[in-house]
Amino acid sequence: MSVTEMFSYIQGFLSADQDVREDIRKVVQLLEQTAREILTVLQSVHQPSGFKEIPSKCAKARELFCTVKTHLADLKTKFPVEQYYRFHEHWRFVLQRLAFLSAFVVYLETETLVTREDVAQILGIEVVREKGFHLDIEDYLAGVLIMASELSRLAVNSVTAGDYTRPLRISNFINELDSGFRLLNLKNDPLRKRYDGLKYDVKKIEEVVYDLSIRGLAKEPESGGDK
Template sequence: MFVSVFFLSLFYNPTARMSVTEMFSYIQGFLSADQDVREDIRKVVQTLEQTAREILTVLQSVHQPTGFKEIPSKCTKARELFNTVRTQLSELTTKFPAEQYYRFHEHWRFVLQRLTFLAAFVVYLESETLVTREEAAQILGIEVVREKGFHLDVEDYLAGVLIMASELSRLAVNSVTAGDYNRPIRISNFINELDSGFRLLNLKNDPLRKRYDGLKYDVKKIEEVVYDLSIRGLAKDKETEAK
C-alpha cells in the first residue's frame, strides 16, 4: 500500500521525479519501516501466546478427576491472567496505525481466537452460558465496534466459540470419568443450541466454515456419551440421588 501511494505521488507530482536508484532507495525505506512494524507486532504477539498458554494450563486442570471441585478457583486464576492479556493487547495497539487493523490482522488472528476461546470457556465454566462478543471483548480489554479501534472481529469471535465447543466435548467425556453424570447432558443441550445458532449463519469465511463443519463431530461425540449414560441408567441414578 505504501509503495502504491509512492508511485501515485510521483505520477501526480512531476517535480518529484527521481532516478531509478533514488526511487528504489525510497521504496526500500518504506519496506524497511513496514518490516519494523511487523517485527514489533510479532514480539507482542509472542507474549500474548505465552499468556494464552498459561491460561490454558490453568483451565486444563478441570479435566482431571478432581478438577470439577476446583472450577471456581481455576476460573478466578484465569481471570487474573486476563489482566496481563489486557495490558499486552493495549501495548499491541501502539505498534501500528488504528486504521490498518486488517493490514496486520494475520499476525494476531490466531492468538485472538485462542484468547476468545479461553474467555468463552471461563464464562461457560462459571455459568454454563455462552459468552457474548461484547463480554469476550470486555474480558480482553478491546473494542467491539471497528471504528473505535482495535476490536474483536465477528469471525474471530465465532472461531473462538467453535474452539470452545471442541473443549466441551472433551469435558463431557472426562465428566463421566469423574463420576459427574449430569454434566454431559447439560453440555449436550448447550452444544445443540450452539449448533442451531450456527445453522442460522451463512458463513462465507472458508477457515471458519471448515471449523464449523467440525462442530457436528463434537455434537455426535457428546450425544454418544449421553446415550451411553442413558443406556446404563447412570444419569437417572444421579438425578435420583440429588432428590
C-alpha cells in the same frame, strides 16, 4: 527522481514496514505465552478432582487476563489504527485462542454462552471497528467453536469423574449452539471448516449421553440444583 532514488525510497518504506511487523510479532509472542498459561490453568478441570476446583481455576484465569489486557494495550500502539486488517494475520490466531479461553471461563462459571461484547471486555478491546482495535466477529465465532471441542472433551471426562449430569447439560448447550450456527450463512472458508467440526463434537457428546442412558445413569438435573 532517478531509478536508484526511487528504489531507495521504496526500500525505506519496506524497512519501516518490517520494523512494524517485528514489533507486532514480539507482542504477539507475549500474548501467545499468556494464552498458554491460561490454558494450562483451565486444563486441570479435566482431571477427576478438577471439577471441585473450577471456581479457583476460573479466578486464576481471570487474573491472567489482566496480563492479556496489558499486552493488547501495548499492541494497539504498534501500528496505525486504520491499518488493523493490514496486520490482522499476525494476531488473528492468538485472538481466536483468547476468545476461546474467555468463552470457556464464562461457560465454566455460568454454563452460558459468552457474548462478543463480554469477550471484548475481558480482553480490554473494542467491538465496533470504528473505535479501533476490536474483536472481529469471525474471530469471536472461531473462538466459540474451539470451545465446543473443549466441551466435548469435558463431557467425556465428566463421566470419568463420576459427574453424570454435566454431560447432559453440555449436550443441551452444544445442540443450542449448533442450532445457532445453522442460522448463519458462513462464507469464510476457515470458519466454515471449523463449523463442520462442530458436527463431530455434537455426535461425540450424544454418544456419551446415550451410553449414560443405557446404563441408567443419565438423569436430568433438577431445577435449582448444583451444577
